[in-house]
Amino acid sequence: MYSTFQLAKKYLKYYLTASNGKGHGVHSPFVFDFITNVLRDKKTYDCYQTIEQQRSKLLTNTNTIEVEDFGAGSSVIKSNKRVVKDIAASSLKPKKFARLLFRIVQYYKPATVLELGTSLGITTCYLAKANEQAIIYTCEGSGAIAAIAKNSFANLRVNNIELTEGDFAKTLQPLLNKIGKIGFAFVDGNHRREPTVEYFTKLLNHSTPSTVLIFDDIHWSAEMEAAWKEIQGHPSVTLTIDLFFIGLVFINPDFKVKQHFTVRF
Ligand SMILES: C[S@@+](CC[C@H](N)C(=O)[O-])C[C@H]1O[C@@H](n2cnc3c(N)ncnc32)[C@H](O)[C@@H]1O
Secondary structure, eight states: OOOHHHHHHHHHHHHHHSBOSSSTTOOOHHHHHHIIIIITOOOOOHHHHHHHHHHHHHHTOOOEEEOOOOSSSOTTOOSSEEEHHHHHHHTSOOHHHHHHHHHHHHHHOOSEEEEEOOTTSHHHHHHHHHOTTSEEEEEESOHHHHHHHHHHHHHTTOOSEEEEESOHHHHHHHHHHHHOSEEEEEEOSOOOHHHHHHHHHHHHTTEEEEEEEEEEOTTSSHHHHHHHHHHHHSTTOOEEEEOSSEEEEEOOTTSOSOEEEEBOO
16 A cells, blocks of 8 residues: 555546546547546536435444454555544545445446445445435445445435345455346445456456446555456546546447546546
């Protein structure tokens, strides 16, 4: 994992060099449409406030839970006993990104949505509210964390989520076999090169031309940057959008020339 200083330097470089989506830099009509109608959509949707109220509750929850340590990404808190509010503060996607994921699902309307790494279920709720006709499959290794996520789903009365407990190494392939084709996947757990590329390969086998794959923390460590490069270079990938904290991957063969964009968000 990069130090805070290294990460800040990388972010600054990203910020100064990324396209702002206006004027030059974006020659793809698809990406232009994405920037205009999804990335820069500033509307306030009904669910935003209620989901954030649930996040606020978690941020004040002082209960201690016993957590199994799965993969990388948990470096902030080392012990196996964790206070819920610390998980809420360090592990969840901030609202800016959770809401972007909401808008992506709302705009492209994938019929099946998959999240690897439920944690306390806040981003899952955003995904579920984005398309109540879709089933949101979400996977979490820690039973104690999954129990809190289920409580979040019940509090927010979201009924279109199916949570699978267990290590992704054991649960992902059987789940993909059950789902068949996936329309959208958000990979947000086990931030190491090998598992990330492995998840990508498995997801690819269950994708269609309109599938959107999103990877979290693509610049978080040298390993994750290597994984991101490998994914970008895969022959099936026709378009990627780097938003620094997340990376979007498209495999639509209609995008005839492979293109990689870095867009300021
Ligand atoms: C960064 S958190 C997910 C945050 C969540 N997507 C959100 O935005 O609210 C990652 C979660 O993935 C789980 N995880 C990491 N590696 C895993 C693995 N190999 N199998 C199962 N769960 C894993 C961790 O227990 C943790 O709760």
